[in-house]
Amino acid sequence: MSTQQEFSFTRSDFDRVRRIVYAHAGIALADSKQNLIYNRLSRRLRVLGFDNFDAYLSYVEGAGHDEEFTHLINAITTNLTFFFREIHHFEFLEQTLFPQLMKLNAESRKVRIWSAGCSTGEEPYSLAIVAKECFPDNWDVKIHASDLDTNVIETAKAGIYSIDALKGVSAERVKSWFLRGSGANAGMVKVKPALQSIIQFQQVNLMNDWPWREPFDIIFCRNVVIYFDKPTQQKLFIRYHQLLKEGGHLFIGHSESLYKVSEQFKLLGKTIYQKI
Numbered sequence: 699m700s701t702q703q704e705f706s707f708t709r710s711d712f713d714r715v716r717r718i719v720y721a722h723a724g725i726a727l728a729d730s731k732q733n734l735i736y737n738r739l740s741r742r743l744r745v746l747g748f749d750n751f752d753a754y755l756s757y758v759e760g761a762g763h764d765e766e767f768t769h770l771i772n773a774i775t776t777n778l779t780f781f782f783r784e785i786h787h788f789e790f791l792e793q794t795l796f797p798q799l800m801k802l803n804a805e806s807r808k809v810r811i812w813s814a815g816c817s818t819g820e821e822p823y824s825l826a827i828v829a830k831e832c833f834p835d836n837w838d839v840k841i842h843a844s845d846l847d848t849n850v851i852e853t854a855k856a857g858i859y860s861i862d863a864l865k866g867v868s869a870e871r872v873k874s875w876f877l878r879g880s881g882a883n884a885g886m887v888k889v890k891p892a893l894q895s896i897i898q899f900q901q902v903n904l905m906n907d908w909p910w911r912e913p914f915d916i917i918f919c920r921n922v923v924i925y926f927d928k929p930t931q932q933k934l935f936i937r938y939h940q941l942l943k944e945g946g947h948l949f950i951g952h953s954e955s956l957y958k959v960s961e962q963f964k965l966l967g968k969t970i971y972q973k974i
Contacts, residue, residue, distance in 0.1 A: 705743055707736045711751040715739070718759065719774055722767070723846055724905040724934075726927040727774070738773040742766070772847045779817040782824045782866045784920065786968050787949050791825070791916075795947060796832040799915060802945075808838040810914045812941075814904065815922035816843035819854025819889075820863070825918065826893040827875050842910065844902035855899045857889035904934060913943045920969075921951035928959065935960040942973045 715735055716727045727735065739751070746766070748754040758766050782788050799809055809829070813822040822843035829839045845851050858879075864872050864887060875893055879886035902908060904922075917938055923931045938948055939962040948963055948971040950956070956963055956971060963971035 703736065703740075705736075705740055705749070705751060707732070707751055711755065712736075714751075714755050715770075715774075718755070719771070722905070723771060723775075723903060724930040725774070725925045726930070735774060739770065742769055742773060768848055772849050775847045778921075779820045780866055781820045781864060783821065784952055784969075785866070787918075787920075787970065788824060788828050790968075790970055791828050792832060795916070796828070800833070803915070806838075807836065809833065809840070809916075810912060811839075811841045811916045812910070812914045812918065813841060813843040814902075814917060814919040816845050816850075816854060816899070817847075818850045819843065819857060819899070820859075821918060821920070822854070822897050822899075823857065823875075823889050823893055826896055827871060829896065830875075830892060839896055841897045842914075843897050843899045846901065846903055848901050851899050851901050857894055859887055859889075861885050861887055863887075905930075908937070908941070910941065914941055914946060915943055916947050916949070917942060918949045920949060921954070923954055924951065931959050935962065939963070939973055944973065946973045947971065948973070 709732075712727075712732045712735060719725050719727060739754070743749070743751070743754050746754065746757070748757070757763055758770055803809060811825055811829070813825060816822050822841050825841055829841070833839050843854065845854075861878070864876065867876075872887070875890050876887040877890060879888065900909070919934075919938065923934060926934065935948075935956065939960070942948065947966075950969045950971070952969055954969060956965070962974060964974050966972055
């Protein structure tokens, strides 16, 4: 590491961070992340007044410091997202899967979706928009949205975004589903209550027990498993398979694959899988 850095951050310090993060969240930090981790955690050292990483990490691992443990996990997770990311997934929902569910679930009129790794909320709100446009009002559609990072969950719950965040959203949808801010809130938008009413946001660690027993029709877990090693991915997809309804659908990110990870799903195309 450079001698110009404010704090010494040795390979031993980095390996210690990696062990903490892997044990808690299953996230495998690559060697290339050392500078990134230094930059993000240095802020926590300044806030708490520590002058070295060894003392800070001992503090994090000490009893009664759960809040700082959460700060550490929040600092190292990446939350790049935007509305209707990988638009082909939402087109598949609108044109194919939601019409199928209208027939399959006609008796119960109920649909359950999980956005796992929802970040700041753009994904579940995109799901909610398509669901609201496709399903009649008398259908019971619920989206459970979860993330490890408590900060992004709070942002998602608020549903307030810069107008620039809507670049990938059609003008018609912006008008239908967002409220424009004025005065001090000019340049900002807020999602309409109709969308928020069908989404439940909560902090969930994918490595721990999950709070749901009711099976899901659809699980979105996109750009999440790239942070996990193969054994962790394999365990995770076994659990997803168990929590999906028969014939349920799993959506993963464009850079992800179930090749040599799981044989319990069939590929429908463009990182869309179906439980078998």
